[in-house]
Amino acid sequence: MFKQNKAVVLAGIAMAVLANACTARAEDSPPKSFKDSTDLDLEQLVNIQVTSVSKKEEKLTDAAAAISVLSNDDLRRSGATSVAEALRLIPGMDVAQINSSTWGVSARGFNEIFSRSLLVLVDGRAVYAPYAASVSWDLQQQMLADLDRIEVIRGPGGTLWGANAVNGVVNIVSKSARDTQGGLVYRSGGSAHYTMDGGRYGGMIGSNTYYRVFGSYQLNDQYNAPDGSPAGDNWQGGQGGFRVDHYSSEETHATWQGDFTKNDLYNHNLDDYNANTLGRWTRTVSDRSSIEVQAYFDREKDFNPFEGFSTTYHTVNTFDVAAQHTFGLGERNDVIWGAGYRLYYVTQSGDPTRVHDASFIRQLGSVFVQDEFKLVPDKLTLTAGTKIEHNDITGFEFEPSVRAMFKPTANQTLWAAVSRAVVTPTFIQGRDVDRIPAGPPDFGTTPPTFPRLIGNPDIKSSIEWAYELGYRIQPTKRVSVDVAAYFNQYTKLITQEDTGTTIPGPPGQIGVILWNNTYDAQTYGGEASVTVEPVDAWRLTASYSLFHVVAYGRLVDTDPVNGSPKQQLGLRSSYDFTKRASLDAQLRYVSPVSDNGAYTTADVRLSYRPTDNLEFSLVGQNLFSRQHTELDAAQALDSQPPRGFYGKVSWRF
DSSP: OHHHHHHHHHHHHHHHHHHHHHHOOTTSOGGGSOOOGGGSOHHHHHTOEEOTTTSSOEEGGGOSSEEEEEEHHHHHHHTOSSHHHHGGGSTTEEEEEOSSSOEEEEESSOOSSSOTTEEEEETTEEOOBTTTTBOOGGGOOOOGGGEEEEEEEESOOHHHHOTTOSSEEEEEEEOOGGGSOEEEEEEEEESSEEEEEEEEEEEEETTTEEEEEEEEEEEEOOOBOTTSSBOOOOEEEEEEEEEEEEOSSSSEEEEEEEEEEEEEETTTTEEEEEEEEEEEEEEEEETTEEEEEEEEEEEEEEEOGGGOSOSOEEEEEEEEEEEEEEEEETTTEEEEEEEEEEEEEEEEESOTTTOSOSEEEEEEEEEEEEEEEEEETTTEEEEEEEEEEEETTTEEEEEEEEEEEEOSSTTEEEEEEEEEEEEOOOTTTTTSOOOEEOSOOBTTSSSOEEEEEEOOTTOOOEEEEEEEEEEEEEEETTEEEEEEEEEEEEEEEEEEEEEEEEEEOSSSEEEEEEEEEEEEEEEEEEEEEEEEEEETTEEEEEEEEEEEEEEEESOGGGSOTTOSOSEEEEEEEEEESSSSEEEEEEEEEEOOBTTBOOEEEEEEEEEEEEETTEEEEEEEESTTSSBOOOSOGGGSTTOBOBOEEEEEEEEEO
8 A cells, every 4th residue: 555655646746847837937925935034144043032931032142041943944955854854954853753643752851752841832832731731742733834843942931831841941933824824735755754745825805804725635654673674663644724914904913723743653543633722912002012912622532551552542632721911010120921721631542441530521721920120221231030830640840930130241242040840740640540550460469460560649749940051152143052060959850669569459459659759860061053155145043051960868779860861962964055955964973872882873854945835855863874863772662763865845836
């Protein structure tokens, strides 16, 4: 079946190339055309506006946090096929592909299948799953061409974003429908990705309302196990959605959007899906005052990750509403405050001996306030605030932070921060699910003993105190340097504890394995990146990250505390031969992780644009080896990412 599909894909690409070559017109308006990353000079890029650090627009160079931004052109030129893959471009991010559909993504340590210390947002909607402290990256299939940018904070962001924004925040921001007028279609196919097809069309309703509709489909080959045998992890998936943006005035903006994603995984033996819709209203009252109200509903169905690949599923329905207000207080204070409420309704299905509660409800309430005080205007700024949350498992949680930003000169920024963040227990680790199999029964006992993970009603949140220091400088218009260092202290980290006790079954008796706060840890390290433009048509970025962890406590060896590499080195090059042809390449070195060796690999993308609206590209990925393991073997799921190639044609009209 896959060979037939591949032939269809290649034939479709050939037909699309012929049709597009006949119909594309070079005189179409500039907003519909492809744009080179070198159209923006380095000075413009380092002064790009970001919102993730303070929930209001500020220059990247003025942000008192370790933040990086991937622009729309960065995404296009990277050749990445998903958001998770694109995050490899961020210095210090640990991105490990586990199998054909599964990723481990983290910042500053503790990488694993479940991204429990990384908060991921899509247009303000949290996609962090509280059931198992994970992000289902296979369900994050946003059309990259419609993303405005991806902002990534390395370090805590709990004061504004809440629990689980501990080691990082990934904020995915899509374009307004006003900026995606007209059409876009693309088709691609290759060795690992048999087909990746999609399209989008944007138009207007009246004079001040804009819309877009979009859809995509992908079919992916299976990877191989370390011994070369098929891993059986081939999958297919599709997504469709819409966005509507209404501008009643220059000061008032309302948006409504929604999408649906469904995947068939692991040789189509399992499936998951996500459906969501979000509405947001914003009004700018003055240069220093604004109001925002947002609500969304999200429904996600996934298999239970602690069951292996079984037919036990959970469905999480999330309703969230939040509001925030920004205002000036005197000449030097800018205050932002807000409140939010979230309700989870969870249903479970499957083997009744594995499911404790068929359904349950959990609630989360929060308030936050942050004050930015300009001690010396344009020179020294102090920002302090806290978020207070209440959840049904651990009660009240406090997440304060203090940040300082000092600009000795216009082209230099020195910043420092102290923050407290928490990782709240999952619904599995708390009191909701208390009989999850942890292994096969031991028939050497009478009656037989069946190991079980038991939910712990006395479990506490894991706590992080983070200390950060950073420096940015642009010594010339062609050179930019960004350095950050950190020291993190973690307490009450959660893992599984074999208590050595048993309780009555059924069946037989249960060997109690308890979720518990069992160890502490310290991590320290840093990231550095240097970007250089030797000439207008060539940009080079070199990055290096260092990570060390020291863990201590009762059960350190049972948790993947060493799941992240100690060192990573990256080199990116973007070169335009002409206005029509470009070459992009990325070289990555990752030091050994646990029992895996180090690996070095590269991705290359060659593109040609015969017109402003038509682009052909050829991408090679993981070029230096036939296949390799990127996460420690205990979590690798007997699958290794392979070397791959694909071709793509995109047409805007």
